[in-house]
Amino acid sequence: MSRLERRGESRAGSAARVAVLAFGAFVAVAPLVYIVLTSFRESHAYFASPLSLPTDPTFANYRRALDLDVDRWFVSSIIVSAGAVLLSTGLALLAGYAFVRLRFPGAGGLLTVIVGLMLIPPIVLLVPLFVVMSDVGLIGHRLSVVLAYAALTFPFSVFMVVRSMDAIPQQLFETAAMDGARHLQVLRQVVVPLARPVLITILIVNTLFAWNELLIASVFLQGGDSLTLQAGLALLEGRFKTEVPLVFAGAVLSMLPILGVVAIGQRQFVEGMVEGSVKG
Amino acid sequence: MVTPDARASTIRKTDRPSWSGRAPDPRRTRRGGLPDPALGAIYVLPALALLAFVYAYPIYRLARLSREQSLGSQTLDVGWLNYELVLDDPVFRTAVRNSIALLACVPFMTAVGMLFALLLFEQTRARGLVLFLLMIPFVTSIAVTGIAFANALTLNGAFNETLDAIGLGALRQDWLGNPDLALSSVGAVIVWQQASFAVVIFYARVLSVPAQYTEAALLDGAGWWRRHWHVTLPQMRSSIVLYVCYAAITILAWIFPYVFILTRGGPANATTTTDLYIYDNAFAGTQANLAGAAAMLLLAGTAALVVAFLVLRRAIRRGPR
Numbered sequence: 001m002s003r004l005e006r007r008g009e010s011r012a013g014s015a016a017r018v019a020v021l022a023f024g025a026f027v028a029v030a031p032l033v034y035i036v037l038t039s040f041r042e043s044h045a046y047f048a049s050p051l052s053l054p055t056d057p058t059f060a061n062y063r064r065a066l067d068l069d070v071d072r073w074f075v076s077s078i079i080v081s082a083g084a085v086l087l088s089t090g091l092a093l094l095a096g097y098a099f100v101r102l103r104f105p106g107a108g109g110l111l112t113v114i115v116g117l118m119l120i121p122p123i124v125l126l127v128p129l130f131v132v133m134s135d136v137g138l139i140g141h142r143l144s145v146v147l148a149y150a151a152l153t154f155p156f157s158v159f160m161v162v163r164s165m166d167a168i169p170q171q172l173f174e175t176a177a178m179d180g181a182r183h184l185q186v187l188r189q190v191v192v193p194l195a196r197p198v199l200i201t202i203l204i205v206n207t208l209f210a211w212n213e214l215l216i217a218s219v220f221l222q223g224g225d226s227l228t229l230q231a232g233l234a235l236l237e238g239r240f241k242t243e244v245p246l247v248f249a250g251a252v253l254s255m256l257p258i259l260g261v262v263a264i265g266q267r268q269f270v271e272g273m274v275e276g277s278v279k280g
Numbered sequence: 281m282v283t284p285d286a287r288a289s290t291i292r293k294t295d296r297p298s299w300s301g302r303a304p305d306p307r308r309t310r311r312g313g314l315p316d317p318a319l320g321a322i323y324v325l326p327a328l329a330l331l332a333f334v335y336a337y338p339i340y341r342l343a344r345l346s347r348e349q350s351l352g353s354q355t356l357d358v359g360w361l362n363y364e365l366v367l368d369d370p371v372f373r374t375a376v377r378n379s380i381a382l383l384a385c386v387p388f389m390t391a392v393g394m395l396f397a398l399l400l401f402e403q404t405r406a407r408g409l410v411l412f413l414l415m416i417p418f419v420t421s422i423a424v425t426g427i428a429f430a431n432a433l434t435l436n437g438a439f440n441e442t443l444d445a446i447g448l449g450a451l452r453q454d455w456l457g458n459p460d461l462a463l464s465s466v467g468a469v470i471v472w473q474q475a476s477f478a479v480v481i482f483y484a485r486v487l488s489v490p491a492q493y494t495e496a497a498l499l500d501g502a503g504w505w506r507r508h509w510h511v512t513l514p515q516m517r518s519s520i521v522l523y524v525c526y527a528a529i530t531i532l533a534w535i536f537p538y539v540f541i542l543t544r545g546g547p548a549n550a551t552t553t554t555d556l557y558i559y560d561n562a563f564a565g566t567q568a569n570l571a572g573a574a575a576m577l578l579l580a581g582t583a584a585l586v587v588a589f590l591v592l593r594r595a596i597r598r599g600p601r
Contacts, residue, residue: 013504017399024396025413028476031428032416034438050431051441091327102320110324117335119582121533123555124575127562128338128345151334154327183319212421214537219563230423234541237427244431251424258419266412274484 032255039248046244061249065236070250072225073232077254080142080217080228081210084149088157088206089199091150096161097187101173111162118155122216130219144220145228149213153206164198165191200268204261211258229254339579346572362573372574374549375557378463379532382553386527388471390520393478398508400479401486411483418476426541429469430456433542456543459550466542466551470535478523485519486512521596525589533582554578 038046040057099107129148130139138144168191176186192199217231227235233254237247262269349358366372396414400407417425432438433455440452455465489512497507513520536555539545545552545560552560554574562571 017402021396021399021403021410024399025410027472028415028417029413031425031432031472032420034432035424035428038438049441050436051438051445087330091330094323095327098320098323102316102323104317104320104324107320114327114331116586117331119529119586120335120339121536121555121578121582123533123536123558124342124579125335125338126559127568127571127575128341129334131341132333132338147330148334151330154331158327183316208419212419212423214421214423215540230421233421233423233427237423247427251427254421255424258421259416262415262419263412266408266415270411270480270484270487274487 035248036252038245039252041245043243043245061246062253064246065250065253068236068246068250069227069232070229070236070253073227073229074253076142076226077211077229080145080149081207083142083146084153084210085203085206087146087150088153089202091154092157092161092202093187093191095158096165097183097191099158099162100165101186102183111158114155115159116155118159122152126215126219133220139220140222140224140226142221142226145217145226148216148220149206149210153209157202157206160198160202161195164195168194197268197271200265204265204269207261208258342572342575345569346576349569362569363577366570366573366577369570371549371552372554372557375552375554378551379535379553381463382467382470382531382535383528385467385471385474385531386524389474389478389527390524392471392475393523394482394513394520396475396479397482397486398512400483411480414479415476417473418480420473422537422541425469425473426538430542433465457547459547462543462547462550466535466538469542470531470538473538474527474530478527481523482516482519485516489515517596518593521589521592525585525592529582529585532585533578 034051037054038050039061040054040059041052042056042058042060045052045055098104099111133139133144133148138147172190172194173186176190181189212230213228214230214234217228218234221227221231223231223235233247233250236250240246346362347357347359348355349361350356400410400414403410420428434440435452435454435457439455440449443449443451453461456462493511493515494507497511502510533555535553536559539551539553539556540559543551545556555578558571558574558578561567561574
């Protein structure tokens with residue numbers, strides 16, 4: 001910070017820091033830049049020389065990727081992500097309210113168990129969950145994936161919601177209660193506005209998870225019509241292994257919304273995390 | 281004596297706008313709110329139903345599956361046979377060994393994450409931009425990461441070409457195809473992606489560390505290293521422990537996608553891990569029962585780690601803060 005410099009941090013120290021940060025940023029971003037640049041080249045150009053700038057940039061790969069169902073997968077991913085995140089957050093708000101305000105017996109223990117579920121590796125659940133979904137006929141339908149994602153993100157969501165609700169002063173609840181507000185009103189008009197940074201954090205983390213998830217989507221949707229973006233990409237990669245720039249174009253398309261969300265929500269995400277971490 | 285209800289109705293009529301026009305419920309306690317176990321249970325029920333459907337029932341089926349064998353349409357209970365078969369399987373042992381070897385990523389993930397978090401915290405200019413760039417590996421999906429690195433790390437891929445370009449051509453390798461290097465290459469990709477998350481976690485934490493101690497140290501003339509090792513880091517101890525445990529569990533149970541996309545467990549099982557083993561048996565092969573046993577073992581291992589974490593956390597809480 002500039003106050004460090006005012007207190008006499010050396011020029012050399014400052015320069016060293018900038019150099020290291022620049023190097024880190026470069027390593028972080030290089031693969032993505034590589035993919036983007038290569039996606040504008042043609043396959044034969046890529047094979048001749050993998051590490052070259054596009055001499056004749058073309059959108060052909062993007063057009064072809066969109067033709068090859070990438071657009072359908074994109075929409076599918078939006079539906080699945082939105083559905084899963086809404087379900088997870090909604091359930092977390094209800095449950096969080098129940099834990100913090102409505103206080104039923106065994107709440108503490110139950111919350112601990114739920115949070116403990118975060119440690120179960122999804123792969124462990126995959127086989128039996130597939131069988132269960134198959135039994136109820138949900139394989140191939142987006143709902144199977146939505147339910148799975150909502151359940152997998154629920155422990156984290158409820159954990160963060162409870163933490164942020166614990167920080168709301170009892171006064172506010174008392175005021176609302178004394179004025180005769182019903183619970184759902186309190187939830188909507190008191191809790192949600194106050195918990196906004198944390199809710200945004202949850203939204204971003206869960207959307208990221210749902211958007212980027214590969215395994216469950218692949219196994220549950222089986223390459224069918226409802227296939228999501230990441231699973232589709234994996235399929236594309238398998239089918240068009242040698243057409244690297246094409247696959248890269250698909251990859252870039254899948255990254256665009258994420259980058260947009262991160263750019264916009266970055267500050268609030270960090271704020272939400274700071275709020276979460278101050279409590280330990 | 282002033283009863284809660286009397287107070288409430290007095291205050292309400294004169295001071296406060298009414299939410300709904302109803303008179304306040306006389307059952308309300310003085311602390312406000314209305315502990316309402318029945319309603320609480322209702323609010324929690326949908327979530328519990330979902331969790332039971334996705335977690336509880338499948339794990340129960342898994343436990344059953346692991347103790348059975350299917351022969352055609354028949355299912356026999358075979359006790360611990362599947363567990364014995366799995367534990368005797370050299371592929372499983374290699375998988376476990378590889379998973380444990382990959383734990384070496386954890387110190388790198390933590391150190392790199394912490395380093396950049398601290399540097400970022402001290403940086404003023406373009407902080408937002410640098411943070412955004414540093415976050416990119418973590419927000420990149422595994423499919424994209426896999427696609428990028430699987431192509432870049434081939435013998436004629438971009439990475440080797442880069443080495444050539446900067447004069448380090450002698451270091452060219454078949455990073456993913458050479459059995460001796462494959463695991464380390466996979467580890468490097470994991471570190472690349474996970475350190476990015478560590479940066480965000482630690483950066484958020486560092487922002488809430490009170491500045492006065494660090495500034496005092498700076499005034500005392502302490503250098504960068506001394507300042508942070510002795511002043512900043514001890515205040516972040518619980519975050520560090522939490523992250524290390526998260527990192528360890530990630531390595532042991534959540535790296536299936538990395539291995540699957542980058543090397544598919546090859547070459548010759550050089551990079552196979554426990555979760556890939558489970559997948560291979562369940563889906564590629566038809567040994568769902570073995571997969572079940574392996575999965576239960578993985579669960580047990582993860583549970584052991586959780587216990588270790590809780591013990592460690594208590595020990596730290598008792599120690600100097």
